Amino acid sequence: MALVEAVGVRKSFGHTEVLRGIDLEVDRGEVVCLLGPSGAGKSTFLRCVNHLETIDAGRIWVDGVPVGFRSHGGKLYELREREAAHQRRDVGMVFQRFNLFPHRTALENVMEGPVQVLRRDRAEVRAEAVTLLERVGLAEKAGSYPAQLSGGQQQRVAIARALAMKPKLMLFDEPTSALDPELVGEVLDVMTSLARDGMTMIVVTHEIGFARSVADRVVFLVDGAVVESGTPADVLDNPQQPRTQQFLAKVL
Amino acid sequence: MASDLRENLEVVPLRHPGRWISGAVILLIIVGLGWAMAEAEIQWEDVPGFFTHPVMLEGLLNTIVLAVAAQGGAIVLGVVIALMRLSANPVARWFAVGYIWLFRGLPVLLQILIWFNLALVFKNISIPMLFTVPTNVVMTAFVAALLGLGLNESAYMAEIVRAGLSSVDSGQTEAAKSIGMTPMTTLRRVVLPQAMRVIIPPTGNNFINMIKGTSMASVIAFLELIHAANNISSRNLEIMETLFAAAAWYLVMVSLASIGQHYLERAYGPR
Ligand SMILES: Nc1ncnc2c1ncn2[C@@H]1O[C@H](COP(=O)(O)OP(=O)(O)OP(=O)(O)O)[C@@H](O)[C@H]1O
Numbered sequence: 138m139a140l141v142e143a144v145g146v147r148k149s150f151g152h153t154e155v156l157r158g159i160d161l162e163v164d165r166g167e168v169v170c171l172l173g174p175s176g177a178g179k180s181t182f183l184r185c186v187n188h189l190e191t192i193d194a195g196r197i198w199v200d201g202v203p204v205g206f207r208s209h210g211g212k213l214y215e216l217r218e219r220e221a222a223h224q225r226r227d228v229g230m231v232f233q234r235f236n237l238f239p240h241r242t243a244l245e246n247v248m249e250g251p252v253q254v255l256r257r258d259r260a261e262v263r264a265e266a267v268t269l270l271e272r273v274g275l276a277e278k279a280g281s282y283p284a285q286l287s288g289g290q291q292q293r294v295a296i297a298r299a300l301a302m303k304p305k306l307m308l309f310d311e312p313t314s315a316l317d318p319e320l321v322g323e324v325l326d327v328m329t330s331l332a333r334d335g336m337t338m339i340v341v342t343h344e345i346g347f348a349r350s351v352a353d354r355v356v357f358l359v360d361g362a363v364v365e366s367g368t369p370a371d372v373l374d375n376p377q378q379p380r381t382q383q384f385l386a387k388v389l
Numbered sequence: 390m391a392s393d394l395r396e397n398l399e400v401v402p403l404r405h406p407g408r409w410i411s412g413a414v415i416l417l418i419i420v421g422l423g424w425a426m427a428e429a430e431i432q433w434e435d436v437p438g439f440f441t442h443p444v445m446l447e448g449l450l451n452t453i454v455l456a457v458a459a460q461g462g463a464i465v466l467g468v469v470i471a472l473m474r475l476s477a478n479p480v481a482r483w484f485a486v487g488y489i490w491l492f493r494g495l496p497v498l499l500q501i502l503i504w505f506n507l508a509l510v511f512k513n514i515s516i517p518m519l520f521t522v523p524t525n526v527v528m529t530a531f532v533a534a535l536l537g538l539g540l541n542e543s544a545y546m547a548e549i550v551r552a553g554l555s556s557v558d559s560g561q562t563e564a565a566k567s568i569g570m571t572p573m574t575t576l577r578r579v580v581l582p583q584a585m586r587v588i589i590p591p592t593g594n595n596f597i598n599m600i601k602g603t604s605m606a607s608v609i610a611f612l613e614l615i616h617a618a619n620n621i622s623s624r625n626l627e628i629m630e631t632l633f634a635a636a637a638w639y640l641v642m643v644s645l646a647s648i649g650q651h652y653l654e655r656a657y658g659p660r
């Protein structure tokens with residue numbers, strides 16, 4: 138069974154329908170890149186997968202669990218916020234603007250989830266957090282506050298913070314869009330190694346090079362619907378749909 | 390031409406005659422005031438005695454207890470009202486708006502008097518099937534002052550806390566949610582600590598106002614500093630001397646509060 142299954146996902150803000158019936162499956166260990174023009178609904182879809190937005194129709198399952206619901210006796214019960222929080226433990230998210238906790242050091246940011254949410258032993262968590270910071274190349278920045286770090290460093294701490302929860306799935310919403318060009322590479326490198334290690338990832342990005350070399354599958358979203366999907370080689374080099382061709386002509 | 394200008398020309402520093410004149414005027418005023426004070430018919434030598442008079446010290450203690458209790462209660466209530474004000478529940482939102490409108494809208498002195506005289510209209514305070522007590526037993530001067538000062542302050546605190554909570558970027562809440570934090574943990578660990586930077590300075594100012602505001606409790610004969618001063622002077626008629634002693638205590642308390650505020654602001658300051 139696929140790790141993520143989205144079926145007929147619809148979402149409106151007021152009268153505008155932002156997602157118009159999205160179907161998407163992501164297998165375990167698969168890396169899917171979501172591409173598409175601004176306003177296509179890429180961020181909204183990611184946020185729905187993590188239940189940061191509720192969906193109006195359709196269903197999303199993560200590891201067989203319906204997102205935002207508890208199934209019991211043949212019925213789906215909407216979760217209260219506390220229970221939704223419990224579901225989100227299994228899904229990590231990385232934001233365009235990093236959103237590190239500015240009043241805590243890099244190490245404390247990484248430890249926050251396991252200690253405060255999972256209530257695990259501090260010493261144990263600290264050792265793991267140090268290892269995670271090493272993994273993203275920031276062992277020596279453990280004691281620094283976010284304001285003392287570059288954008289690329291902050292984003293790598295944010296990735297470590299998400300990984301500290303040992304998620305089954307990682308969502309990235311344009312993780313390099315807010316970075317100076319020379320800092321993009323260090324973040325993509327971390328994401329690439331994460332993909333190599335078998336993490337399941339959904340990545341919204343405009344980095345076509347990253348999609349080409351790391352993604353197992355590329356999905357094109359336009360106006361809240363999937364217009365084309367397939368291997369990077371098929372979709373990026375030989376697009377079939379006119380909307381995809383137009384978009385790639387601009388980006389490449 | 391140009392080379393002429395660069396030769397050893399004398400430099401004339403800018404003079405500030407205005408500063409010298411205004412400085413002299415200010416000093417003159419201060420000396421004049423000091424002289425007037427010395428000439429005034431005040432038994433200065435009696436003031437230290439009133440400063441440490443047992444009644445004055447009791448008034449001081451009561452003032453501190455009242456100010457701290459009223460401010461503490463107001464902070465707790467203010468957080469609750471602010472959360473209601475920001476909640477998704479429309480009834481809670483409207484309650485919060487009405488609460489702030491009422492308790493911020495009436496003069497504190499009036500509120501203190503209303504609480505103190507509550508027994509005139511409600512003989513008993515009761516929660517059906519739980520308890521009933523006579524109002525005039527519960528509504529001591531202290532309780533009336535505490536309610537009057539505390540509820541008024543809680544309305545201000547609600548607005549201060551709301552401004553603080555709203556100042557925290559929504560990305561912070563999202564990041565907290567994304568690592569599985571519950572709303573309570575998010576508030577406690579992520580939002581409130583960052584809101585503190587906005588909340589502490591006005592709260593410090595309000596606490597200083599609260600210290601002075603306790604003096605209004607003197608009208609219902611609560612033994613705070615002013616009432617203590619009056620008690621002492623009613624026996625010896627040294628009205629100004631006892632008031633000066635009370636004034637000194639206010640300045641001591643306010644100075645200490647300011648120092649505390651400075652350190653709190655530093656603790657929650659930007660990293
Ligand atoms: N909270 C919201 N309230 C109202 N409209 C919203 C909200 N969030 C998103 N939208 C609208 O939904 C549409 C899709 O937004 P979304 O952020 O998902 O697009 P996107 O594909 O991520 O675009 P971008 O590449 O610019 O990030 C946009 O038209 C946006 O204005």
Ligand SMILES: [Mg+2]
Nearest residue numbers: 179180181311
């Ligand atoms: Mg987006």
